[in-house]
Every structure is written in C-alpha cells, then in structure tokens.
Amino acid sequence: NAGVMQNPRHLVRRRGQEARLRCSPMKGHSHVYWYRQLPEEGLKFMVYLQKENIIDESGMPKERFSAEFPKEGPSILRIQQVVRGDSAAYFCASSPYDRESYGYTFGSGTRLTVV
Amino acid sequence: GQQVMQIPQYQHVQEGEDFTTYCNSSTTLSNIQWYKQRPGGHPVFLIQLVKSGEVKKQKRLTFQFGEAKKNSSLHITATQTTDVGTYFCWDSGYALNFGKGTSLLVTP
Helix, strand or coil: CCCCCEEECCCECCCCCCEEEEEEEECCEEEEEEEEEECCCCEEEEEECCCCEEEEEECCCCCCCEEECCCCCCEEECCCCCCHHHHHEEEEEEECCCCCCCEEEEEECCCEECC | CEEEEECCCCEECCCCCCEEEEEEECCCCCCCEEEEECCCCCCEEEEEEEECCCCEECEEEEEEEEECCCCCEEECCCCCHHEEEEEEEECCCCCCCCCCCCEEEEEC
C-alpha cells in the first residue's frame, strides 16, 4: 500500500523558470494539502484540494503559484517564474476525511532549489 | 486569533534521560495532533487527542490533553538516539499552519 508519492524529490531551477511538483495521495484519500517549509521553520499551509476542486487556497501567494487536483492523475503545484525565495521543501499530505478528524499522511517532499 | 505555543524550542538530552515538550493555548483547543519529523525527513503522524484529560501511550511516548483542553504534552521516557527529530503539536480544528515545534537532540 504505497504512501503519498511526491516527485521529484529534488528539483533545481534557475530564476525565471517554472517548477512543477507532483503529488499522488494515498489510495482512498480524496483530500490533498500542500505545505511549504523553510529550514528550521514550521510548515506553512498553502492550499487544500479535493478532486477537481480548490477548497481553501488562503495560504497561496497571489501571484505565480497555482495548484490543481484533476479528476485523473496527481495533484500539481506549479510555481511560475521562480525566485530565490521560493527555495524550500514542499510537502504534500493526504487524508481520507477532513484534517480535523484524521491525521495527515505526508509525502517525502520536494526540495526546490532556485539558483 | 488562536495561538498555540510550543516549548521548549530546542532540547538536548543524554541518551536515557526523559524528555517533555509542551503545547499551550490561550483558548480552548479543538483537538491536538502530534507529529514527528526526523532531520531531512517528512512529518509523520503520531497521535490525535480529542477528549479533555485524555492520556494515550505508545511504548515510551505518553501524550496528554489538559482537562481544560488548553494544553497538551508529549513525554518520552528513557530517550534513544532514534528519538532525534522535531516534534510538532497542532490543533487541526482551527489552525492551518504548524509551529516550529520542539527539536530534540539525543547524544549517546
């Protein structure tokens, strides 16, 4: 029973390029969350999605960032025109129900480095 | 708004010593979830506490939820080097973000 699968594990992008991060939730999980973590910081919420719906994107920067969870395929977090400040670990988590009643299962994360 | 404070931010112990981290809130918590993140790793869900005064144990780990549901603690008995990591508490009912947690370092 595979857990939450994230790829790539490491991603290097030059300033101005696009970064695309993928997340496949655990089987049977329909709730997907994206978090960003800077070194020695906590996890900052970005967006909460269900299939084909963005439920809460209050943590997403207004520009350059977008997320989707299509009917088929993984959830995608897209960062356009990356800047050095986007360098961070991006974690995806999934749960079978809402986060209040069930703990998250996190993926191994994507470490994004912008050079 | 609600703020959950976790203390201490860092703790360095000798292997075999006990360790406790505390989460305190000025307002009533909905529930508390605890996670552990190893250095370079990803957060792993440990447990959820829901009821006032609840106590749960997992081997050497003891989790408590305060009677007033305004605080919680995680106690590790006789730490081992495998306990190294950052422990996060989180009110999943209200909060979106996780705090900085408590980073535990265990030296042999």
